[in-house]
Each structure stands twice: as structure tokens, then as C-alpha cells.
Amino acid sequence: MNFELPPLDIEEYKLGNGLRVVLNRDLAVPVVAVAVYYDVGSRNEREGRTGFAHLFEHMMFQGSANVPKAGHFQYIMKAGGTMNGTTSSERTNYYETMPADQLPLALWLESDRMRSLAVTQENLDNQRDAVKEEKRLRYDNQPYGQIFDIISSMIYKNFANAHSTIGSMEDLDDATVEDVQEFFRMYYAPNNAVLVLSGAFDTEIAKSLIEQHFGDISSQPAPPSIDVAEPSEVADDYREWHDPLAPLPAFLLGWKIPPRRTPEFNALFLAGKLLYDGDSSRLYQKLVKGEESVLQLFGFTDERRGPSSIYVGAIPKPEQDLSSIRATIMTEIESIAAHGPSADEMQKIHNQLINDTVRMRQASITRAQQIAEYSLYDGDPSLINHELDELLAVRPDQIRKAVSDFLDTENRSLLDVVPSGQG
Amino acid sequence: MGENRATAPAPLEPVPFNIPNAFRTTLPNGLRVVIFDDERLPLVSYRMAFLSGDAADPEERRGVTSAMMSMLTEGTEAYSSRELAEKIERLGASLNASSSDDFSVVSASSLTIYGPDMMQLIAEAMFAPTFPEDELVLFKKNTIENLKFQRSQPNFLANEQTARLIFGKHPYGRISPSPADIEKLERGGLEATRKTNFLPNNAVFIAVGDVRKDEMLMQIEEHFGDWEAGDRHVHKSELSNERISPSLTIVDRPGSAQANIVISNQTVPRNHPDYFPMLVMNQILGAGASSRVFMNLREEKGYTYGAYTRFDAKMLGGSFEATAEVRTAATGDSLKEFFYELNRIRDESVLADELNDAISYLTGVFPIRAETQEGLTNLLVNQELYGLPHDYLQSYRENVGAVTVEDVQRVAKEHIRPEQVALVLVGDAREILKQARSYADSVEIFDKDGGEKKVTDYEKSSDEPTTNVAGDWNLSLNFMGSDVEVKMSLVQDGDSVSGKLTTMLGEGEISGGRVTGKDISATALTEIQGQSIEFIINGVVTDDSMAGTLSAAIIPDSLSFTGVRQA
Numbered sequence: 001m002n003f004e005l006p007p008l009d010i011e012e013y014k015l016g017n018g019l020r021v022v023l024n025r026d027l028a029v030p031v032v033a034v035a036v037y038y039d040v041g042s043r044n045e046r047e048g049r050t051g052f053a054h055l056f057e058h059m060m061f062q063g064s065a066n067v068p069k070a071g072h073f074q075y076i077m078k079a080g081g082t083m084n085g086t087t088s089s090e091r092t093n094y095y096e097t098m099p100a101d102q103l104p105l106a107l108w109l110e111s112d113r114m115r116s117l118a119v120t121q122e123n124l125d126n127q128r129d130a131v132k133e134e135k136r137l138r139y140d141n142q143p144y145g146q147i148f149d150i151i152s153s154m155i156y157k158n159f160a161n162a163h164s165t166i167g168s169m170e171d172l173d174d175a176t177v178e179d180v181q182e183f184f185r186m187y188y189a190p191n192n193a194v195l196v197l198s199g200a201f202d203t204e205i206a207k208s209l210i211e212q213h214f215g216d217i218s219s220q221p222a223p224p225s226i227d228v229a230e231p232s233e234v235a236d237d238y239r240e241w242h243d244p245l246a247p248l249p250a251f252l253l254g255w256k257i258p259p260r261r262t263p264e265f266n267a268l269f270l271a272g273k274l275l276y277d278g279d280s281s282r283l284y285q286k287l288v289k290g291e292e293s294v295l296q297l298f299g300f301t302d303e304r305r306g307p308s309s310i311y312v313g314a315i316p317k318p319e320q321d322l323s324s325i326r327a328t329i330m331t332e333i334e335s336i337a338a339h340g341p342s343a344d345e346m347q348k349i350h351n352q353l354i355n356d357t358v359r360m361r362q363a364s365i366t367r368a369q370q371i372a373e374y375s376l377y378d379g380d381p382s383l384i385n386h387e388l389d390e391l392l393a394v395r396p397d398q399i400r401k402a403v404s405d406f407l408d409t410e411n412r413s414l415l416d417v418v419p420s421g422q423g
Numbered sequence: 424m425g426e427n428r429a430t431a432p433a434p435l436e437p438v439p440f441n442i443p444n445a446f447r448t449t450l451p452n453g454l455r456v457v458i459f460d461d462e463r464l465p466l467v468s469y470r471m472a473f474l475s476g477d478a479a480d481p482e483e484r485r486g487v488t489s490a491m492m493s494m495l496t497e498g499t500e501a502y503s504s505r506e507l508a509e510k511i512e513r514l515g516a517s518l519n520a521s522s523s524d525d526f527s528v529v530s531a532s533s534l535t536i537y538g539p540d541m542m543q544l545i546a547e548a549m550f551a552p553t554f555p556e557d558e559l560v561l562f563k564k565n566t567i568e569n570l571k572f573q574r575s576q577p578n579f580l581a582n583e584q585t586a587r588l589i590f591g592k593h594p595y596g597r598i599s600p601s602p603a604d605i606e607k608l609e610r611g612g613l614e615a616t617r618k619t620n621f622l623p624n625n626a627v628f629i630a631v632g633d634v635r636k637d638e639m640l641m642q643i644e645e646h647f648g649d650w651e652a653g654d655r656h657v658h659k660s661e662l663s664n665e666r667i668s669p670s671l672t673i674v675d676r677p678g679s680a681q682a683n684i685v686i687s688n689q690t691v692p693r694n695h696p697d698y699f700p701m702l703v704m705n706q707i708l709g710a711g712a713s714s715r716v717f718m719n720l721r722e723e724k725g726y727t728y729g730a731y732t733r734f735d736a737k738m739l740g741g742s743f744e745a746t747a748e749v750r751t752a753a754t755g756d757s758l759k760e761f762f763y764e765l766n767r768i769r770d771e772s773v774l775a776d777e778l779n780d781a782i783s784y785l786t787g788v789f790p791i792r793a794e795t796q797e798g799l800t801n802l803l804v805n806q807e808l809y810g811l812p813h814d815y816l817q818s819y820r821e822n823v824g825a826v827t828v829e830d831v832q833r834v835a836k837e838h839i840r841p842e843q844v845a846l847v848l849v850g851d852a853r854e855i856l857k858q859a860r861s862y863a864d865s866v867e868i869f870d871k872d873g874g875e876k877k878v879t880d881y882e883k884s885s886d887e888p889t890t891n892v893a894g895d896w897n898l899s900l901n902f903m904g905s906d907v908e909v910k911m912s913l914v915q916d917g918d919s920v921s922g923k924l925t926t927m928l929g930e931g932e933i934s935g936g937r938v939t940g941k942d943i944s945a946t947a948l949t950e951i952q953g954q955s956i957e958f959i960i961n962g963v964v965t966d967d968s969m970a971g972t973l974s975a976a977i978i979p980d981s982l983s984f985t986g987v988r989q990a
Contacts, residue, residue: 029793031791066430073711073713079434080785082791099438101436105432108432130728133728141681244678285505317568351514358534361464
């Protein structure tokens with residue numbers, strides 16, 4: 001079928017200090033999203049210094065020259081906005097969605113912390129504790145909470161890829177305030193960031209506000225380059241994890257795959273959809289229906305600029321033979337590797353891609369986030385207008401071949417989760 | 424800019440947000456119809472919403488509405504479960520049916536071009552489900568397994584107790600049916616429930632998005648025009664509030680790193696005139712990251728990653744809850760701060776600034792919530808189902824803005840009731856009981872399966888003297904059939920214990936240990952291959968010998984040991 005989506009209005013430019021700015025004007029709802037993406041994630045951390053990128057996500061809410069500690073939330077909320085920050089292997093992002101008239105406030109807040117973050121001993125101590133609490137809450141105290149960090153460390157050999165974003169608490173304890181100040185100077189520089197505005201604004205006013213708030217922040221020498229290259233073999237093909245909180249055994253399979261936006265990655269992303277996305281997916285129909293052996297089935301791709309990964313996991317029902325469930329998964333993979341997807345499956349994928357793209361465009365914040373990623377990772381924010389075509393162009397035979405080359409192989413990691421507590 | 428930067432910049436000219444009024448009509452069979460035309464993107468969302476939900480389930484068929492709704496998409500006269508899933512997903516669309524306490528909703532959304540297909544599938548699922556026996560068996564098995572699984576989630580355990588305590592025997596008091604309830608479900612019951620609930624005079628159809636009113640009305644007429652009205656008799660249980668004093672309920676999760684806290688009482692239903700003042704009061708007190716309890720418990724005290732209050736209003740009544748997941752050792756201190764904040768908002772009027780901030784937050788985020796079709800549709804569905812005024816969305820911001828400082832204090836006094844709260848804690852009962860005891864008049868303790876435990880088993884008995892456990896201990900540990908030597912040296916100060924544990928894996932620091940009579944419990948933190956591992960030691964000391972268990976997350980079962988104290 002033919003489906004033409006009108007392109008989003010994208011304007012891109014650079015400030016004198018190297019800050020990349022992207023404007024996406026859309027007046028549908030009087031709301032504006034502001035996203036600042038810093039080119040720093042766990043991939044930039046070296047051994048003995050893990051968890052810094054994520055610690056910084058916390059530090060960024062601890063005040064700056066003109067904004068008191070925790071003032072960031074306060075200002076945003078009082079203005080009727082929403083905000084957050086997240087850290088991944090690839091980047092650290094900060095974003096707000098505001099009533100359209102509050103654009104100056106968002107820019108003032110983001111520029112004040114880029115310019116003058118309060119990296120003090122007190123804030124460092126306090127946020128180290130907050131990170132430890134977050135680790136307890138999100139990882140240690142949740143059944144299966146640590147399995148994704150563990151399997152990443154099994155898939156990747158390169159330390160830059162293998163370690164978790166939450167990092168080591170010992171590394172955080174060892175960090176001095178000088179280490180942290182240096183990290184800020186290096187990575188939180190305008191020339192290492194992208195600023196995106198999406199939503200209702202006047203372009204001339206927006207440009208002048210951006211120049212006014214960000215224009216005189218000094219640029220810094222480029223951060224050290226990093227090497228995320230990987231051999232194709234996984235680091236560790238099997239591990240058993242004793243989870244004191246898990247009520248049932250579970251397993252997670254992971255494969256190392258080519259970087260995002262390569263034809264192979266795109267093909268595997270679509271293969272993943274066929275395998276585990278939705279009630280009509282192959283594995284849902286085989287395992288949750290069919291064999292009725294699985295309670296929860298899940299899968300996803302971890303999209304990285306360097307070597308990426310794809311996962312399939314299951315929490316089987318009690319008393320099930322886990323190896324036979326894995327055999328069923330591998331049989332489906334072999335079948336795609338041999339025959340590729342059916343015509344019906346291709347039609348399904350196409351409709352789902354179109355639907356997902358249209359939905360992503362509804363909210364200013366999801367537009368801003370996508371645009372920021374294309375700008376930061378690819379140097380081309382207008383890719384947002386081509387991503388759908390790129391994925392729609394993937395041919396069934398490319399999917400077949402990518403599955404055959406990357407998934408239908410012994411080169412994978414298997415993590416077995418064994419309940420070890422009272423559950 | 425220099426000094427200009429010192430203060431936050433003023434906003435630009437405000438941009439009005441005008442939500443047009445939806446088109447409303449009622450078909451001759453009583454089906455209410457709401458059409459909201461929004462042509463921004465080629466998407467449509469449809470909802471067939473029924474004014475009856477899980478709370479209407481008869482006692483002997485608990486869970487039947489929820490099961491019936493879930494089974495609508497598991498096989499119809501025209502399609503098997505799999506064919507239906509494939510048909511929907513091939514369109515890139517979604518079709519779901521589910522129920523809540525008060526309502527049941529069939530939802531569909533798709534690209535505009537597939538709107539007519541989805542209309543047909545909604546009608547197929549509603550009018551021609553076959554509830555195939557094998558699918559029902561699978562549904563029951565999976566639901567029961569999921570119910571078991573949820574018992575490993577602290578939030579589920581906390582919510583389960585909270586609902587029971589504040590809503591009592593009313594159906595709102597159960598957040599899920601029991602496995603035995605699910606076991607009993609039968610096809611006949613599902614079909615009977617469908618017949619009772621699925622009446623046009625018990626329903627509202629809502630269409631939002633890239634729709635043309637006249638075209639839409641024709642489709643609605645085509646699929647739902649001949650649907651016959653019937654006797655609408657929705658069973659409604661009376662809701663009462665019988666709580667008279669604060670109670671403490673603990674769900675024991677031994678070894679838990681955190682305690683989940685829920686402090687709650689029953690409050691007003693969704694249609695209550697105090698709804699807007701409650702919304703604003705809750706915003707000031709705890710709805711967000713700049714609210715009082717968050718600023719106190721997280722930002723100032725650092726007890727938790729987040730602390731919030733929640734106001735959830737249903738058809739017949741609502742709940743007010745204060746919640747946080749805190750470090751086990753900070754449970755008592757967190758309760759103290761929570762109660763301080765609950766009393767403060769009742770006893771003192773809030774500052775004008777706090778009120779204005781809460782109002783500007785609630786009015787400001789409103790357009791953000793309406794930005795997506797999903798968000799807008801949910802607003803419209805709630806408006807229709809709760810019978811809110813037709814101009815509810817248009818007047819929402821005005822209603823929020825009209826709340827005064829006096830209103831806030833009045834609703835806080837009336838609807839937050841520290842003197843009758845249910846205090847629910849999920850965590851290590853032995854550790855948290857003593858910290859929380861003084862906040863309640865009565866105590867009960869359950870295990871995670873709902874079995875009631877003896878409270879005295881978790882208390883330090885005051886008449887038993889504290890045994891002296893200090894010294895160097897040689898322990899012999901049974902590890903996979905062979906004996907392993909472990910050394911432990913303990914220093915005692917009153918009933919607290921610290922020291923060192925030396926195993927073949929290295930040395931661990933013991934801190935925060937306790938002696939209760941003859942029982943010692945302590946944890947040792949060891950570093951193994953860069954990972955920090957916690958060993959939990961539980962022992963009984965008799966003179967110079969000790970027997971007990973050692974457990975750690977990396978060991979599948981706890982290991983038993985015996986040992987002697989070195990002279």
C-alpha cells in the first residue's frame with residue numbers, strides 16, 4: 001500500500017560554541033518540548049569509573065548558579081510542565097514538556113545547568129546515596145531486576161559495552177569531587193550536546209531565546225574518543241543467576257548484532273517484531289498459546305551506535321522443561337533463517353511500522369526525542385522523515401539472511417535464572 | 424546577559440487551548456454516542472464503554488466480568504483467537520477488552536484507513552464471541568499463574584492489603600479474584616454476564632480522531648443500530664467505612680532490602696463536589712516531585728527514591744494513600760515524617776504560593792495530557808462514564824483555578840483521617856515491626872501468601888535476657904555435603920552486634936546485627952569478584968555453642984552450621 005506522511009518541519013543550525021540546535025515547529029497543541037541530549041553514556045566510562053554518566057543525571061537536578069537544589073523540578077512543575085532525565089549506554093538526556101508560553105523558563109533552566117552546575121561535595125555525597133537507593137529499588141529488590149545487566153556483560157567483551165549504566169557502587173564511592181567536576185567540564189559542554197525544540201513556538205523568538213541563554217557558554221576540547229569495537233563472539237555463552245526474589249525459573253537469550261541503522265540491524269529489528277511482538281507473533285502463538293508452556297514472553301533490541309544486541313526471554317510456567325522451550329525458539333529462528341517471513345507477515349510489519357510512526361508523531365516530546373537521537377548519533381535530524389521509508393524498504397530476503405547470519409547460531413548468551421529464595 | 428540570569432524569565436504571551444465540544448447524540452436503543460473530530464493525524468480511536476465492571480460481579484462468580492472481557496478476543500463465530508490476532512495485527516491496529524471496578528471497555532485504534540475494519544471487529548467481538556472451551560482453560564491457567572507470580576511483587580502485596588483494609592467486604596476491597604474464584608469460572612457464566620452487561624442502554628460509544636461525523640454515525644448505526652435495549656440491572660453493593668482506629672498490617676518479606684509503606688483511608692467518590700479541592704490538596708501534599716512529602720522524605724531526609732500521595736476516586740468511593748519504598752532501617756523515621764505531613768496539611772493552612780503552584784501545575788499539564796489521541800480519548804471516556812458535565816474538559820482549568828486555601832484545609836481535615844488510617848508495610852517484619860508499632864492501635868502480620876502469623880513471633884520478648892554472643896567463633900558449615908570452616912568474630916553492645924565474617928571467599932564486614940534473647944541475626948557484606956554479596960546469618964546461642972543458617976543470594980538454599988566459641 002502507499003502511504004505518504006507529510007514531512008515534519010525541521011530546521012537545524014549550530015551556535016558559535018558548537019551547540020547543535022534543531023527546531024521542529026508544530027502548532028497543533030499549545031505545548032513545547034525541549035530536549036537536551038549530551039553525548040555521554042556508560043560507553044564513555046572506563047574501568048574503575050563506572051556509573052558516572054548515570055550519577056550525573058542525578059547531579060543535574062542538584063542546582064546550578066541561579067537554580068537551587070531540586071529547584072529544577074519545582075520550576076517546571078509550578079509552570080505546569082513535566083520533565084525527566086535518563087541515561088543509557090549511548091547518551092544522557094534531559095527533557096521538559098511545557099505550556100507553550102513557558103519556553104523561556106525551560107531554556108533558562110537547561111542553560112543554567114549546562115553553564116554552571118553545582119558540583120559540590122555535599123551534592124555528590126547526597127546523590128551517591130540516591131543512586132544506591134535507586135539501585136536497591138530498581139535492581140536489587142525486584143525479581144529478575146538484574147538480569148539485563150548480567151546478560152549485557154555476557155554478550156559484550158569490550159568493557160565500554162559490557163558494564164551497566166548503574167555502575168559499581170564502589171566506583172561511585174571512590175569518586176572525588178574533582179573527578180566529577182572534570183567529567184562535567186568534558187562531557188557537559190555545548191559542543192558535546194544537541195538541543196531540540198518541538199511544538200508550538202515562534203521560530204524567530206525561539207532562536208533569539210536560544211542564543212540569549214546558550215550562546216555564551218564556553219565550548220570545551222572534544223572528549224577523548226572511544227572504541228566500542230567488538231569481536232563477533234559473545235564473551236560468555238552461559239551463566240546461571242540465583243535470584244532470591246524470583247518466584248519462577250526464567251531464561252534470557254541474547255545475541256550480539258550489528259550497529260543501529262545498518263541494513264542488518266534494521267532487518268533483525270523487524271525479525272524481532274515477527275518473533276515476539278504481539279499476540280500474533282510466532283513465539284507467542286507457539287509458546288503462550290500452542291504449547292501453553294510460557295507465562296510471560298518478552299523480547300527487544302538494544303539499539304546502540306556500536307555493536308547492538310537482541311534478546312528473547314521467557315518466564316515459563318512451573319514444572320516446564322526450559323530447554324525444550326528454548327528448542328522451540330531456535331526452531332522458529334531456523335524457520336525464518338530458511339524461509340524468511342511470509343507475505344502476510346510483511347504486510348503486518350508494514351502496517352505496524354506506519355502505525356508506530358504516526359503515533360510517535362502525536363506528542364511533541366516523542367518527536368523531540370527521536371529528532372535528538374538522529375541529530376546526535378547520525379548528525380542528521382531530518383532522518384526522522386526517512387526512518388519509515390528505510391524500514392519499509394527492508395526486503396523479506398534481507399530478514400531471512402540477517403536471521404541466518406546472526407540469530408541462527410551458537411554464538412549467543414544464555415542466562416538461566418534460578419529462584420533461590422522464598423520468592 | 425550577566426545578572427539577568429539570576430531570576431527565572433517571565434513567560435511569553437499565553438497561548439489559549441480550546442478544546443472544541445464533542446458531538447453527542449443518543450440512538451433510539453439508548454446507546455449514547457460521542458464523536459470528537461481531530462484530524463491532526465490519520466488515526467482513529469474507538470471505545471465501547473459499559474457502565475458496569477468487576478464490582479458488579481456476583482459473590483459466587485467473582486472475576487467473571489474481567490474474564491468475559493478478556494475472552495471476547497479469544498475466538499468468535501467468524502475467527503479463531505489466532506485468526507483474530509493476526510487480522511488485527513496485520514492492520515497494524517489494536518483491539519482490547521478489559522474491565523475495572525466500575526466499567527468495562529472494548530477499545531480499538533488504528534490508522535484511519537482501517538477504521539471500518541475495526542468497527543466490524545468491535546461488533547464481532549461484542550456480539551459473536553464463542554468463549555471456546557480450550558481458550559478458557561488456558562485463560563484460567565495463565566490467570567492463576569499470574570496471580571501467584573504477582574505475590575512476588577511487593578506493590579501487589581501492599582495494594583491487596585490496603586484495599587481490603589479500607590473498603591472491607593465491598594468488592595473494591597479485592598484487587599483481584601482468588602485462584603479459587605478463577606477455577607470456578609465457566610463458559611455459561613461468561614455468556615450470561617455478557618448478556619446482562621452488553622446492553623445499548625448500559626453503554627457509551629466514543630469515536631475520536633480523524634473521523635467525519637456523518638460517516639461515523641452511519642457506521643455506528645450499521646453496527647449498533649439494531650442492538651436491542653434490555654433491562655439494565657447493575658448490581659451495586661453499599662460502600663461503608665467502618666474504620667475507627669489506626670491499624671498496622673505487615674506482609675513479611677524476610678531479607679527485603681526495602682519496606683513498602685502505604686498509609687491510607689477511604690475518601691470521596693469521583694462525582695463528589697470536593698473532587699477539585701482534593702485534587703489540588705493532593706498536588707500540594709504529595710502528587711509530584713515538588714510536593715511536600717517528596718521534598719521532605721527524599722530531598723531533605725534521603726530515606727527513599729520517591730515518596731508520594733495518591734487520590735484515587737471511583738464511582739462509589741475513593742482512596743487516599745501516602746506511599747514510599749524506603750530503606751528498611753528508615754521505616755520508622757519515614758512514618759514519622761509522613762504523619763507529620765498528614766497532620767500539617769490538616770492543621771495549618773497552605774501558603775498562597777503553594778496553592779498557586781499546584782493550580783498552575785494542574786492547569787498547565789492538562790493540554791499535555793490531551794496532546795495524544797490516546798490521552799484525549801481517555802479524558803473523554805472518563806468524562807462520559809462518570810457522568811461529568813458536558814463542558815467538563817472546557818471548564819476543567821477554571822474549576823481547578825477556583826480552589827482556595829480554605830478549601831484545601833477543609834478537604835484535608837475531612838478526607839485525610841490519621842485517626843483511622845490503615846498502615847500497610849511490606850518488608851522484613853522482624854526489622855520493621857518495632858519501628859512501626861507505635862503508629863497503630865492494632866497489629867497483624869501475614870506471609871506473602873496471605874497466611875496470618877503470630878505477632879509475638881516477631882517481637883523481642885522483654886523478659887528474656889540478652890545472651891552474650893561476643894567473641895571469636897569457629898563455625899562449621901555444611902556445603903554440598905562437606906564441612907567448610909568459617910570464622911566469625913563478634914563485638915556486642917547491648918543488643919547490637921558487629922564484627923567480621925571470614926569465609927573461603929574472603930572477609931566480610933558484619934554490621935547492624937541484633938541479639939534477641941538467644942537469637943542472633945546479622946548480615947555480613949563481602950566483596951566477591953567486584954560484586955558485593957550479602958550473607959545473612961541467623962543463629963541460636965547456647966552457652967559457648969551456636970547453631971544456625973547462613974544464606975546469600977548466590978547460594979540456592981541456606982546452609983546450616985554449628986560452631987563453638989574460642990576460649
